[in-house]
Amino acid sequence: MTMSKKIRWDKHVAAIWRAKKGKFRPVEALDPIELSNLLGIERQKNLFCQNLQSFIAGQPTNHVLLWGARGTGKSSLMKAALNHFHDQGLRVIELEKEDIADLPEISDQIRDQPWRFVIYCDDLSFDEGDSSYRYLKVLMEGSIELPARNILMVATSNRRHLVAEHHQDNLDTQTANGEIHFGDRLQEKLSLADRFGMSLSFYAPDQVLYLEMVEALFKDVNIEHTPTELEQLHLEAVRFATARGSRSGRIAKQFFQDYLVRNPIQS
Numbered sequence: 001m002t003m004s005k006k007i008r009w010d011k012h013v014a015a016i017w018r019a020k021k022g023k024f025r026p027v028e029a030l031d032p033i034e035l036s037n038l039l040g041i042e043r044q045k046n047l048f049c050q051n052l053q054s055f056i057a058g059q060p061t062n063h064v065l066l067w068g069a070r071g072t073g074k075s076s077l078m079k080a081a082l083n084h085f086h087d088q089g090l091r092v093i094e095l096e097k098e099d100i101a102d103l104p105e106i107s108d109q110i111r112d113q114p115w116r117f118v119i120y121c122d123d124l125s126f127d128e129g130d131s132s133y134r135y136l137k138v139l140m141e142g143s144i145e146l147p148a149r150n151i152l153m154v155a156t157s158n159r160r161h162l163v164a165e166h167h168q169d170n171l172d173t174q175t176a177n178g179e180i181h182f183g184d185r186l187q188e189k190l191s192l193a194d195r196f197g198m199s200l201s202f203y204a205p206d207q208v209l210y211l212e213m214v215e216a217l218f219k220d221v222n223i224e225h226t227p228t229e230l231e232q233l234h235l236e237a238v239r240f241a242t243a244r245g246s247r248s249g250r251i252a253k254q255f256f257q258d259y260l261v262r263n264p265i266q267s
Helices: 042-056 074-088 097-110 134-141 167-171 184-194 207-217 227-244 249-262
Strands: 014-018 023-026 064-068 090-094 116-121 151-157 174-176 179-181 198-202
Touching: 014 097, 042 064, 042 074, 042 116, 042 198, 064 074, 074 090, 074 116, 074 151, 097 116, 097 134, 134 151, 207 227, 207 249, 227 249
Parallel strands: 014 090, 064 151, 064 198, 090 116, 116 151
Antiparallel strands: 014 023, 174 179
């Protein structure tokens, strides 16, 4: 049986929180993706990186919610930013949504460390009646104790407000003297997303951008990049996306991998 490694933040730039053991598992093999690999999200990249630079410098910073269509680069942006900024003291802890209740324990373990920590939760959302999101509120805004200045929360979600919304929530909303007054349930749901001072939206790319993503993946592959070859490549890429019912960076990468499986070539 192999011994689990103890986290060393001077050596490890990322870790995964293992709730059952109450400890961090160091990440030994990072995804090598770079910011330059992410196409079609220049605005999101710039704003996200500006916020991280401010965080690393100890300046005012907002917690970040990356929300929108699946496969559009939300998770990849976090991975690429870690690769770009870890030399400046950035560290990332990945946390499963089911382990949100461990946020106080995680915070206690890292708040006095000299590093700048992003606690990253992918695909975050809450169902009706799930009150575990209160731990997020404490982390971001504090309680009797001020929130740690070296911790930044970054979450991705397909939901803009993180919590499931229902028709009844809107029925409870009223208008008085021209002002909208949300019902108590909707007000509570909106208040969670409001705690993320930066909310960046991601949308599925149009076909032109999707094909640019495909071409970028094939840039260093040993194929003939003639107009005829590219036209055939585009045709296959469009068919691949159509069969899956969407276009995204993830679909472009899946097409790339599928193409190499069917056409083994040297890169």
